Amino acid sequence: MDILYFAWVRERIGVPKETFDTKAATVADLVDELRAREGRYDVAFSDLSALRVAVDQELTDFDAPIQNASEVAFFPPMTGG
Amino acid sequence: MQVRVQSDPFDAGAELNAFAKGRQDLGAIVTFSGVVRDTADGGLRGMVIEHYPGMTERALQKIAQDAAERWSLGDVLVIHRYGPLAAGDIIMMVATAARHRKDAFEAAEYLMDYLKSRAPFWKKEQTTDGSDWVESKEEDEQALTRW
Numbered sequence: 001m002d003i004l005y006f007a008w009v010r011e012r013i014g015v016p017k018e019t020f021d022t023k024a025a026t027v028a029d030l031v032d033e034l035r036a037r038e039g040r041y042d043v044a045f046s047d048l049s050a051l052r053v054a055v056d057q058e059l060t061d062f063d064a065p066i067q068n069a070s071e072v073a074f075f076p077p078m079t080g081g
Numbered sequence: 082m083q084v085r086v087q088s089d090p091f092d093a094g095a096e097l098n099a100f101a102k103g104r105q106d107l108g109a110i111v112t113f114s115g116v117v118r119d120t121a122d123g124g125l126r127g128m129v130i131e132h133y134p135g136m137t138e139r140a141l142q143k144i145a146q147d148a149a150e151r152w153s154l155g156d157v158l159v160i161h162r163y164g165p166l167a168a169g170d171i172i173m174m175v176a177t178a179a180r181h182r183k184d185a186f187e188a189a190e191y192l193m194d195y196l197k198s199r200a201p202f203w204k205k206e207q208t209t210d211g212s213d214w215v216e217s218k219e220e221d222e223q224a225l226t227r228w
Contacts, residue, residue: 007131007203008214057136059199073133073201077217080130080161080202081115081173081193 001066003030005044006075009051012044027053028062030072045074052077082149082157084141086132088164093174100158100176107155109182111189113175119168121208130163130172133201137161144195148177151191152184159192161202194224 004017024030031048034041045051048062054073055064066072093114101110119125145157154177161173175192179185204215 004133006133006201007205010131054133054136054201057133057139059140073136075133075201076203076214077222078198078201079204079215079217080132080200081197 001069002071003034004071004073006073008076009044009074013040022066025065025067026062027055027060027064027066027072030066031062050076082142082145083159084138084145085160086134086137086141087160087162090162090170091160091174093171096158096160096174097176100156100178104155104178106180107178108180109185110176110178111182111185112177113189113193115172115174115193117166117168117170117172120206121210124209125168126207126209127168128166128207129205130166131203131205132161132163136201137163140200141196144192144199147195148188148191152177152179152188153181154179154184154188157188157192159196161196161200163202191228194221194228197221198225 001020001022003020005013010016022030022033024033031045035045052075053060053062055066055069056071097112117128141159145159149157156178158176175189177185177188198221205212206215
């Protein structure tokens with residue numbers, strides 16, 4: 001599964017994209033797996049209320065299923081316009 | 082309906098003229114342009130806009146589609162830039178064409194409200210004090226509740 005990071009999430013984790021083998025059922029499970037990996041993930045995901053998630057390029061919630069997803073992206077609230 | 086995401090600058094006047102050309106059936110065109118504002122009172126050195134290629138285009142298409150279903154519109158145009166920008170640069174524009182102005186105005190406001198907090202763009206400002214990501218505002222999220 002491709003995992004993408006944008007804005008300060010990308011800066012904190014240090015890469016824009018990585019491929020990660022996971023059996024996580026939901027976004028929240030994936031976050032738990034990532035946080036257990038290394039401190040930089042733990043810091044980036046410490047406050048989920050400050051983060052948004054997209055699964056296969058659709059904005060969704062942290063309890064969304066990801067078993068058939070090919071792309072999950074994490075980023076802060078958007079500031080376009 | 083046209084959605085464009087680009088790093089290059091664009092001429093908002095020329096875009097409006099091209100959008101308006103030959104619309105004898107549509108009596109109202111509304112445009113909005115967003116400009117890089119110097120929030121640091123002369124201290125803004127520039128701004129970089131990051132986006133999520135692929136999702137950005139999909140999200141903008143969806144927002145434009147939703148507007149076209151909600152109001153009676155003849156056409157919609159959305160252009161949004163990414164990459165480095167300077168104070169005073171035009172970041173983005175929306176244009177709506179309708180038979181009557183109420184539809185055109187309301188649809189343009191709807192497009193702007195959704196584009197601000199549902200299209201995956203992030204602004205980073207560079208000031209003389211350093212650089213920082215622009216934080217989203219509670220009022221931007223609140224603005225969606227009126228639709």
